[in-house]
Amino acid sequence: MSALPIDPASALQWQAMREEDLADVAAIEATVYAFPWTLGNFRDSLAAGYQCSTAWIGRELVAYAVVMLALDEAHLLNVAVAAHWQGHGIGRRYMHHLIESARRQKLDMLFLEVRPSNAIGRHLYATLGFKQLGVRRDYYPAVTGREDALFLGLNLDERA
Numbered sequence: 580m581s582a583l584p585i586d587p588a589s590a591l592q593w594q595a596m597r598e599e600d601l602a603d604v605a606a607i608e609a610t611v612y613a614f615p616w617t618l619g620n621f622r623d624s625l626a627a628g629y630q631c632s633t634a635w636i637g638r639e640l641v642a643y644a645v646v647m648l649a650l651d652e653a654h655l656l657n658v659a660v661a662a663h664w665q666g667h668g669i670g671r672r673y674m675h676h677l678i679e680s681a682r683r684q685k686l687d688m689l690f691l692e693v694r695p696s697n698a699i700g701r702h703l704y705a706t707l708g709f710k711q712l713g714v715r716r717d718y719y720p721a722v723t724g725r726e727d728a729l730f731l732g733l734n735l736d737e738r739a
C-alpha cells in the first residue's frame with residue numbers, strides 16, 4: 580500500500596463499477612463479510628442496471644456500493660470499505676456521496692438493511708439521519724442460523 584494520505588476520505592475518486600473491477604470488488608467483499616456476495620452477484624447487478632460505483636485512492640480500489648432504483652426510491656444493496664481502509668472516514672464519505680447522488684436524481688427515500696450486530700454500520704446510518712422503519716425477520720444467514728435485518732430509511736427531503 581502507498582503512504583497513507585493525511586485524509587483518505589478527501590482523497591477519494593469516484594468511478595462507475597466496470598467489468599474489470601469485479602475481481603477486486605469480490606476479493607474485498609470476501610474479506611469484509613462472513614456471507615459475501617459472489618463475483619456473479621456483482622456482475623448480475625451491473626447487468627440489471629443497478630448503480631454500481633467504486634471509490635479509489637490513486638490506483639487502489641478502496642470501497643464500492645450497489646444501489647437499486649425503483650420509482651422515486653433508492654435501495655442501498657451493498658456498501659463496503661476494504662478492511663485495511665476502514666475507520667478512516669471513507670464509509671461516511673461514501674454515504675454522503677450516495678445521498679447527494681440520490682438527491683440530485685430527485686429521489687425521495689434511500690433504504691437499506693443492516694444487521695443488528697453491525698454496530699459500526701448502525702452508528703454510521705443513525706448519525707446520517709436514517710430511521711428504523713421495520714425489522715425483516717431471519718433476513719440474513721448467520722453462523723447460528725439466521726439473523727434479522729433492521730430496515731432503515733432516509734427521507735431525502737430532510738437534511739440530517
Ligand SMILES: CC(C)(COP(=O)(O)OP(=O)(O)OC[C@H]1O[C@@H](n2cnc3c(N)ncnc32)[C@H](O)[C@@H]1OP(=O)(O)O)[C@@H](O)C(=O)NCCC(=O)NCCS
Binds near residue numbers: 661671702
Ligand atoms: C460499515 C463500513 C462501510 C463503514 O466504513 P468505514 O470507512 O469503516 O467507516 P468510517 O471510518 O467512515 O466510520 C464511520 C463511523 O463508524 C465509527 N467506526 C469506524 N470503525 C470503527 C470501529 N472499528 N469501532 C468503532 N467505531 C468505528 C467511526 O468512529 C465513525 O463514527 P464517527 O464519525 O461518529 O466517529 C465498513 O466498516 C465496512 O465496509 N464494513 C463491512 C461491510 C459492512 O458492514 N457494510 C455495511 C452493511 S449494511
